[in-house]
Amino acid sequence: MSVPHLWQRLRNEAVTTSRIHRPLLLVGCTLLIALPFLVGLGFGPAWVRVLDFVLLYILLALGLNIVVGFAGLLDLGYVAFFGVGAYVYALLASPHLTSHFPAIAALFPAGLHGPLWLLLPLGALVAGVFGILLGAPTLRLRGDYLAIVTLGFGEIIRIFLNNLYQPVNITNGAQGITQIDGLRVGPLALDRGLDLFGLRFSSLHLHYYLFLALAMLVVFISLRLQDSRIGRAWVAIREDEIAAKACGINTRNVKLAAFAMGASFGGIAGGLFAGFQEFVSPESFQLIDSIMILCMVVLGGMGHVPGVILGAVLLTVLPELFRFGAGPAQQWLFGRVVVEPEALRMLLFGLTLVVVMLLRPAGLWPEPRHRRELAQ
């Protein structure tokens, strides 16, 4: 297709989709761009950091949504793919390998400093392969049985990361990998910040924009996949696997595709996380993190992209709100701090989950047709 032709098509699509929403779209985009500044001015840099994590969790939740929401395969070990992506980036952009393996040091005399454009797709690819490795032996399992196997898989990966430091030191064990290169986009090192148009873009701001771009890419991919031949096959498997087979769907391949695709989103998030923190350790990839991501998908509305995004936003922001807000709120109410904010935080968080699921069993923002369902 010629370039002008393609451009024309994009224009047409943009026009038809935004005719009604154009003002809304414009406001939305401006808001997303201005958001880190608004949040930074209003609440301080700690909240810009929360914003960065919100975007990482959106990536993760949308990845898990492909497996759990679209294909209906309950995965309790999803954080393993996040870990795989993180370690791929960490190993290929830090002095760890070159300092432990003379052969690698000889190959890369200047040290291993993989560029972002290579490491992110590589992380996605490796995580995708791990997704298939998990998917292949569990093809016949569903529901709670699948959940238990995936839970085990998640733990296996974490324990491997924890113990692969002897006889050869690959992961540096529980101490994790340090001195990871920060994220660089071309010549721009995100952790240095940037002064532009008289504005100070801090490191947190710059990471926000990179994460935002990738989150939008993942949203786009999710929406396209959902409305496609493969997306329909995923939902068909979720609804009735035997009937799906009888419709000529090769359920093995289609399920593996879901595992691989979901895992690759996790791998991308992992690479970003490693470059953002400049440090990774197995501690970041525990069962509770898998459960948290699953909660985002379920609480938001399984299989519904905007709902899952909402779930990721709320479940990242709420614990922080409780953390920062519980102390002052008690001061105001009782004149002193009665319960430690840290202790209160998870209690309130759990309570929120229970209440939401009781009041809105299909999630806060379910697919419109499911909403119709529950109304009847």
Added chain:
Amino acid sequence: MTPPLLEAVGISKRFGGVQALKAVSLTIREGEIYGLIGPNGAGKTTFFNVLTGLYPRDAGEVLFAGRPLPLGNPAAVNRAGVARTFQNIRLFAHMTALENVMVGRHGRTRAGMLGAVLRTATVRAEETAIRQRAEELLHYVGIGALAGSLAKHLSYGDQRRLEIARALATDPRLLALDEPAAGMNAAETAALGGIIRNLRDDGLAVLLIEHDVKLVMELCDRVAVLDYGEKLIEDIPGAVRRHPKVIEAYLGSAA
């Protein structure tokens, strides 16, 4: 005489101590409606599930259009040209009627994940074709107006029609219907008979398992009777009806 489309030879299936099928052989010809009847527990549905790949068989082969049917793999059986419906309706409940039929096109279309994301001209053309074909089929079975309804909200008779449309979407040469009239009232059954006749007239072969003997006798070109996992007889309906073994199987022996 029309050539055979499907030849099942010596199909046997055992569940634990029960020999559900004992070397059942039968032949379905191009463009005929073939009825399979028998008392409850005779092995009709078991035969059906073996034929469509859902159950692994213990012995026997099936030739379909001259080639061995990949028994044991339902998706491959479907792509080989045998589509089925289910006795207890198995629709994708939370998809619309149209989407259900669109899923049926899966095995005959190609777009992969990359195509879905990039949405190239080829992929968009394929999607349009899938949608058009699905709409046609909904009209064919008489529920074109219900395209946007969730499958679970359709009436019982319409769900049966939708299952047929979804099966037809896979471009079968043989359509296997497992008790399609079960639970239908007289009007719905008559309408169903009309659809099945239309299918035959459009060149499709139909395998019909049915409890409604009247419907089978009216519709079918040939009928086989199963009892205790064995084929008693295979003939035109008039002859089957009068056969003493059949009368015995259904009514018990006179003695």
